[in-house]
Amino acid sequence: MSIxxxxxxxxxxxSLFCFSIFSLIFFExxxxxxxxxxxxxxxRSSKIFIYFYTWLKKKLNMKKVLSLFLNGIRVYLSxxxxxxxxxxxxxWDTQYPRQGQTAADAPPGYIxxxxxxxxxxxxxxxxxxxxxxxLHYYGFHVSQLSPPGMVRVRHFEFLCRSHGIExxxxxxxxxxxxxxxxxxxxxxxxxxxxxxxLNPPKSFHDWKMKFFFIRExxxxxxxxxxxxxxxxxxxxxPKGADWYLKLTGTPNWILGENVLVTAQMSDKWPEDSNxxxxxxxxxxxxxxx
Numbered sequence: 001m002s003i004x005x006x007x008x009x010x011x012x013x014x015s016l017f018c019f020s021i022f023s024l025i026f027f028e029x030x031x032x033x034x035x036x037x038x039x040x041x042x043x044r045s046s047k048i049f050i051y052f053y054t055w056l057k058k059k060l061n062m063k064k065v066l067s068l069f070l071n072g073i074r075v076y077l078s079x080x081x082x083x084x085x086x087x088x089x090x091x092w093d094t095q096y097p098r099q100g101q102t103a104a105d106a107p108p109g110y111i112x113x114x115x116x117x118x119x120x121x122x123x124x125x126x127x128x129x130x131x132x133x134x135l136h137y138y139g140f141h142v143s144q145l146s147p148p149g150m151v152r153v154r155h156f157e158f159l160c161r162s163h164g165i166e167x168x169x170x171x172x173x174x175x176x177x178x179x180x181x182x183x184x185x186x187x188x189x190x191x192x193x194x195x196x197x198l199n200p201p202k203s204f205h206d207w208k209m210k211f212f213f214i215r216e217x218x219x220x221x222x223x224x225x226x227x228x229x230x231x232x233x234x235x236x237x238p239k240g241a242d243w244y245l246k247l248t249g250t251p252n253w254i255l256g257e258n259v260l261v262t263a264q265m266s267d268k269w270p271e272d273s274n275x276x277x278x279x280x281x282x283x284x285x286x287x288x289x
Contacts, residue, residue: 092125092214103143103211111218112143115210120201121150122158122255124266127218130157130167135218137169138178140185140225142218147204149186152176154265155197155252161263163246174237174244178230185225193237199251 088094095110097103103112117123123131134153135142145153156175160167175196176187189195216222238244253259260266 088214092217095213097211097213103208106143106213109216110213111141111216111222112211112213114143114147114207115212116147116204116207117150120204120254121147122154122253122260122265123150124260124268125214125217126267128157128265130169132218132220133169134172135222136220138185139223141222144183144185144225146181146184146186147207148200149184151200151252152187152197155200155250157265158253158255158260158263159196159247159250161265163243165243165246171243174235175247177232180230190235190237192234195249196247197252198249201252 093110095107097105103114106112113123131153135145153172156172157167160171165171173190175190175193177190179186179188189197255263255265257266257268261269
């Protein structure tokens with residue numbers, strides 16, 4: 001192993017170490033901690049350092065290692081995301097853009113998807129029913145949705161499922177309203193409602209340049225929606241409803257595949273996972289298909 005390789009390996013382990021410690025400190029009081037701890041696993045190098053948690057919580061200077069923590073999150077979680085270096089499933093019949101092609105140049109029978117849908121928006125195929133309902137209700141094509149919009153849709157779905165709430169469009173509209181920004185659709189916070197998405201990604205660098213074409217695998221009729229004035233509708237906020245009270249402000253997560261499968265937002269259980277594909281709840285084993 002070269003000197004540079006050793007340095008990179010040490011840097012990786014250091015970042016994973018900081019991620020382990022910070023995740024324990026930051027999420028130890030989170031409502032989602034129990035849910036996530038049963039659904040994801042740390043790498044071997046991370047597990048080793050968890051035993052030092054009690055001591056390090058008192059000794060660690062948080063500000064100095066914050067950048068390492070953030071890098072650790074990126075490295076650790078990216079291991080279980082969609083790997084674009086490996087061939088996509090054959091049924092997608094994936095085509096990559098030729099020089100000069102734009103996202104609007106999808107061949108007949110194909111749709112455009114952006115890489116950041118998967119890498120930052122936790123999007124997976126096949127699409128969930130909730131995702132299809134969103135596209136059907138608002139009437140735009142998935143290729144017209146920006147990554148920030150995808151982040152909000154999938155974050156809401158995950159938050160609902162982690163609390164045992166069925167995600168539906170009517171509940172989504174309580175928190176968000178449709179907006180159009182630079183030719184794409186996204187969702188903005190509804191002013192009269194509380195914010196449930198904390199710390200969303202601040203930027204998606206060159207996201208419009210990172211796209212590919214796949215067969216029309218989302219089983220709903222989608223059409224390219226022409227620019228139009230979006231009517232802002234005021235909604236009554238059910239502030240006393242049980243489901244509304246449960247959905248509290250939660251940081252944006254880039255979720256591992258195990259977590260998405262457990263939340264019924266993916267069917268791609270990692271082939272290299274050593275975990276059993278079962279979640280125990282109230283002494284019963286639940287199998288997610």
